[in-house]
Amino acid sequence: MLTDPDLVISVVVAGVIGVRLVLAGLARVRRPPSAVGDPTLARFLDSHATRATHRLVVIVAEPGSVRSAYIRADRTSAFEVGSVSKVFTALLVADAVDRGVLTADTTAGELCPLTGDAATATVGQLATHRSGLPRIPGDATTMLRGLAFAIWGANPYRGTGRDRLLATVDRARIRHRGDVRTYSNMGAALLGHLAVAASGEESYDVTVRDRVWARMGMTATGVSTRARHAPRGWRGGLRPAQWSSEGYAPAGGVVSTPDDMARFAAAMVGGDVPGLATALSPVDGGGGDPWLWARGRQPMSFWHNGETGGYSAYVSLVRGDRPRATVLMSDRAPVTPIMRLAEQVARVG
Secondary structure, eight states: OTTOHHHHHHHHHHHHHHHHHHHHHHHTSSOOOOOEESHHHHHHHHHHOOTTOOSEEEEEEETTEEEEEEESOOTTOOEEOGGGHHHHHHHHHHHHHHTTSOOTTOBHHHHSOOOSGGGGOBHHHHHTTOSOOOSSOOSHHHHHHHHHHHHHOOOTTTTOOHHHHHHHHHHOOOOSTTTSOOOOHHHHHHHHHHHHHHTTOSOHHHHHIIIIIGGGTOTTOEEOOSSSOOOOOEETTBOOOOOOOTTTHHHHOEEEOHHHHHHHHHHHHHTOSTTHHHHTSOOTTTTTOOSSOEEOSSTTEEEEEEEOSSOEEEEEEEOSSSOEEEEEEESEEOSHHHHHHHHHHTTOO
């Protein structure tokens, strides 16, 4: 019957998908303008741009060289970087470990007011997605927010501050702790707040700014707020709301610019990133995984991608005799096209 809630939801979602397909077609009328910047990278962007391309940036850093190219963007354009935020959280945590205020064996309950099963999760487990926490909460509120995002692009993390995150974590059901790697935004967010608490601070934004970004000259990078945010991006022809959340900021709430990400890429190649050596080293008891980063196919290579409602991003680092850092940012989601570009840009000279 049409009164069945599941059927109603299915009809609504199907209708929304149909509208999105129409809008997506309308959004692909023109090809984007030619890329500007480094000639080689600009040609690379031009050769891969489609009618769906809006703002797109590529940055490549090697010893003594940082090159970049842009489509409909410049050095100061703001981009949401999604889960690339976890890279900065990894550096913040690693910096705390280097300073001796945090260890891989520190438990969440030692630093945050938790009494549930999550209280015994360790920093090492959280840093390697082995804490047993789910990717996102499984409660009714989260499901409704996910539906609102699917229908009209609402921010699914809106209003989730640190205290609400901790309350959600405290109620979470833990599964397969330590045995199975289960990617968890909840766990990464909790980890960031543990590093803040260990540093004697209260705000993730302020702590990561002081301990990580400021030391690399990344003055335009910060947590997305009403006062500081990127323009609405694109998904399927629609423009979803910006993603901002104090609670989930360590997992995916950072906004940056090509200029700042170029500084970050150069610092990674030069070895001048606070906490980088520790962040890329295997975590004790973490199955050989580094701190929140993913290992690449090449030896000594690491990467992370990110996606929000309307943005996608990618960062990678190859270490060794010929270090190279790559950054890709787009104001279109999902992240799949960026990952395809990431495979191709590695071949660009």
